[in-house]
Amino acid sequence: MNSKLIIKLSILFLLFSANMSAQEDLDVIRTRNNYWLYYTDAPNSLYSHITQQAYMMLEDRNNEVSLINTLEGWKERQKQIRETLYEIVGPFPERTPLNAEITRTIEKDGFRVEHIIYESQPGFYVTSSMYIPYRTAREKKPTIIYCSGHAAQGYRSDTYQHKIINLVKKGFVVFAFDPVGQGERLEYYDPDTGRSIVGGPTREHSYPGAQAFIAGSSQARHMIWDGIRAVDYLLTRDEVDPERIGITGRSGGGTQSSYIAAMDDRIYAAAPEAYITSFTRLLQSIGPQDAEQNFFNGIMHGIDHADLLAVRAPKPTLIVATTNDFFSIQGARETKKEVSRVFTAYGKPDNLGMVEDIGPHASTPDNRKAMYAFFQKHLNNPGSPADRDVEIPTQEELMVTPTGQISTSFEVETVFSINRRQSEELLSQLDDSRKDMGNHLPEVVRSAKRLSGYKEPGDNNNEPVFTGQVARDGYLIDKHFIEGEGDYVIPYLLMIPEQPNSKLIIYLHPSGKSAAAEEGGEIEWFVNRGYTVLAPDIVGTGETGPGVFRGDSYIDGISYNVWFASVLIGRSITGIRAGDIVRLARLAAEKAGTSEVYALARGELAPELLHAAAFESSLSRIALIGPYSSYGSIVLNRMYDPLLIHGSVPGALEEYDLPDLAGTLAPRRLLLANVVDAAAETNDQAEIDKDLSIVRNIYRFRNGSRSLLIRTGDNLEDFFNEWLK
Numbered sequence: 001m002n003s004k005l006i007i008k009l010s011i012l013f014l015l016f017s018a019n020m021s022a023q024e025d026l027d028v029i030r031t032r033n034n035y036w037l038y039y040t041d042a043p044n045s046l047y048s049h050i051t052q053q054a055y056m057m058l059e060d061r062n063n064e065v066s067l068i069n070t071l072e073g074w075k076e077r078q079k080q081i082r083e084t085l086y087e088i089v090g091p092f093p094e095r096t097p098l099n100a101e102i103t104r105t106i107e108k109d110g111f112r113v114e115h116i117i118y119e120s121q122p123g124f125y126v127t128s129s130m131y132i133p134y135r136t137a138r139e140k141k142p143t144i145i146y147c148s149g150h151a152a153q154g155y156r157s158d159t160y161q162h163k164i165i166n167l168v169k170k171g172f173v174v175f176a177f178d179p180v181g182q183g184e185r186l187e188y189y190d191p192d193t194g195r196s197i198v199g200g201p202t203r204e205h206s207y208p209g210a211q212a213f214i215a216g217s218s219q220a221r222h223m224i225w226d227g228i229r230a231v232d233y234l235l236t237r238d239e240v241d242p243e244r245i246g247i248t249g250r251s252g253g254g255t256q257s258s259y260i261a262a263m264d265d266r267i268y269a270a271a272p273e274a275y276i277t278s279f280t281r282l283l284q285s286i287g288p289q290d291a292e293q294n295f296f297n298g299i300m301h302g303i304d305h306a307d308l309l310a311v312r313a314p315k316p317t318l319i320v321a322t323t324n325d326f327f328s329i330q331g332a333r334e335t336k337k338e339v340s341r342v343f344t345a346y347g348k349p350d351n352l353g354m355v356e357d358i359g360p361h362a363s364t365p366d367n368r369k370a371m372y373a374f375f376q377k378h379l380n381n382p383g384s385p386a387d388r389d390v391e392i393p394t395q396e397e398l399m400v401t402p403t404g405q406i407s408t409s410f411e412v413e414t415v416f417s418i419n420r421r422q423s424e425e426l427l428s429q430l431d432d433s434r435k436d437m438g439n440h441l442p443e444v445v446r447s448a449k450r451l452s453g454y455k456e457p458g459d460n461n462n463e464p465v466f467t468g469q470v471a472r473d474g475y476l477i478d479k480h481f482i483e484g485e486g487d488y489v490i491p492y493l494l495m496i497p498e499q500p501n502s503k504l505i506i507y508l509h510p511s512g513k514s515a516a517a518e519e520g521g522e523i524e525w526f527v528n529r530g531y532t533v534l535a536p537d538i539v540g541t542g543e544t545g546p547g548v549f550r551g552d553s554y555i556d557g558i559s560y561n562v563w564f565a566s567v568l569i570g571r572s573i574t575g576i577r578a579g580d581i582v583r584l585a586r587l588a589a590e591k592a593g594t595s596e597v598y599a600l601a602r603g604e605l606a607p608e609l610l611h612a613a614a615f616e617s618s619l620s621r622i623a624l625i626g627p628y629s630s631y632g633s634i635v636l637n638r639m640y641d642p643l644l645i646h647g648s649v650p651g652a653l654e655e656y657d658l659p660d661l662a663g664t665l666a667p668r669r670l671l672l673a674n675v676v677d678a679a680a681e682t683n684d685q686a687e688i689d690k691d692l693s694i695v696r697n698i699y700r701f702r703n704g705s706r707s708l709l710i711r712t713g714d715n716l717e718d719f720f721n722e723w724l725k
Helices: 003-022 040-066 070-091 156-170 200-213 219-234 252-263 279-284 306-309 329-344 365-378 415-433 436-450 524-527 560-568 574-589 603-614 631-636 641-649 656-663 685-701 716-725
Strands: 101-108 113-120 124-133 139-149 173-177 240-250 271-273 317-322 351-356 463-473 475-483 491-496 503-508 533-536 596-602 617-626 670-673 707-713
Touching: 003 329, 003 603, 040 279, 040 491, 040 574, 040 617, 070 219, 070 252, 070 306, 070 329, 113 219, 113 641, 124 156, 124 219, 124 631, 139 156, 139 219, 139 252, 156 173, 173 219, 173 685, 200 219, 200 415, 200 560, 200 641, 200 707, 219 240, 219 252, 219 415, 240 252, 240 365, 240 415, 240 596, 252 271, 252 306, 271 365, 279 436, 306 329, 306 365, 317 329, 317 365, 317 436, 329 351, 329 603, 329 685, 351 491, 365 560, 415 436, 415 631, 436 603, 475 574, 491 560, 503 574, 503 603, 524 716, 533 574, 533 716, 560 641, 574 641, 596 603, 603 617, 603 656, 617 716, 631 685, 656 685, 670 685, 670 716, 685 707, 707 716
Parallel strands: 139 173, 139 240, 240 271, 271 317, 317 351, 503 533, 503 596, 596 617, 617 670, 670 707
Antiparallel strands: 101 113, 113 124, 124 173, 463 475, 475 491, 491 533
């Protein structure tokens, strides 16, 4: 390298270094000059905190199960599991007429395929196919229900067809049905593109599944019921031996087959494939998956994968696994070890098996052979278990509906429409409760604490850690962090004017503490008027987020899967964050020398602040900028903004909604500026106005109407002046 080039590079380096040193660094725990190695995993704080609680719950469960040493003890455990499953998944819909119809039949070599549509619920159509072998046609045959994994085409996938036809060639009747959101049951089908407008199968499940959770229901409830009604249909068929019904499926089909078999005693033999592990290993590795793979408060109620198998004992069960699956093989082995104890107690240890092959998340020839042999043995259908090459029907041959999609062939119900109707009933009950405000409002606060999983911050002498300082014209920015609810920290900026007015504003932004902290930014507007401002990275934002884990159900910048993790433990991201906001409010009152603490939140963090303010009276003034109007708006609209999900509380609509919570702040001053609907727009003004009328009525009831400021427009500074005066 010549000397002139070296000189040029040196000059460039010096200029770059000088420029970097001149730039402000508003990070707290990963600053350029003071990197806190202890907190290098801070971006994963939210997921880590949720899963640490899950591990403790699972450890308590495991300790309880380890004490069971008798058959009577296991029978009591099975009873408990059964009751718990029905509590967290049910209640199921009533059994209504299936109205099953064979749409057409195709003839193949050695079998025929009847394409069938049935209604698991009125108007909730299930597309399915029944594969019937020709030989011994007059005898009742062993029958296997096949559940599809997350293939867009459902059971028409070549991988699934290969197993289905092999089973048929071995003399089994096979009944395969499309899971909701797959195959011919896309719920967000776009006729112009022929695809789902929300994405693949996992998103087809999680998008309406989140709405169901908010209403206290679940995606799993509907998908399990589809399978239970499949058994109902099979029992109407002369070809089916009701004493010899089995079920299997891979991946998402492994989920469904294990769930359905656990909740329907009529299924005699079950072989879930590429799903069974344990929640501990799942959370340690790939994390919770899409909506139907998560039970409402499942871990909190002591349910693990092992329980799905133990509750069936001593009925024949086979775990089909691969050593390199993303569903942890270690978890599968540990689950098998636990479940073997109950089968042994029944004196039927051989009725529980596990086969594993070297391979990824896939079906292998040896595993298929083992699955065939399992059903041949336990459904009394002897023969060769060899895995044969078979001719796969074409996609056209496998079409069940005239158009290839239920939604374009019939007037249909969807998970969304069913959940919407149930949510309307819940919202009607809330309207009735509001007629007695004196009892309703205190109950709202109690319910919000319980359902959000809020934990009262303890008196733990949470001393701030000072990490640096930035000087600006007219004020200083002190950088601190404090401990949050769990083993994580809350970094924050404390912006202190030269002449403070003894009032402090907690400023919450979904993009973190630095989002509005630039020179000339919104935070500076408050500081220039004498207000001390505390701007934190609330867990999951800024330096503490969003984390490595996104999951398959990562839609428009939001990870449903992290939220599902909170659903499993009976908590919410909102409740966790509300506790930290209260923690900051008390810190501000104690340490910052302020006489009053106000709080402002933008966008998706509005529900967190609303909960915190309802629980903490020291927050004397609240401003919500661009909040969404209600949880009801999310569940009542087919399309909503996924960014709203992290602020949603599972099960909330059974007890309260955001307008109720806002009303409980009366007569404190509350600014609601530019309220939006479920799409984070202002298109549905009628819906927004309906929600705001609830807030107005409660403020009026508490003689606080003059303290409620509902404003729209671009003049935020005018709104702030009115809020602060």
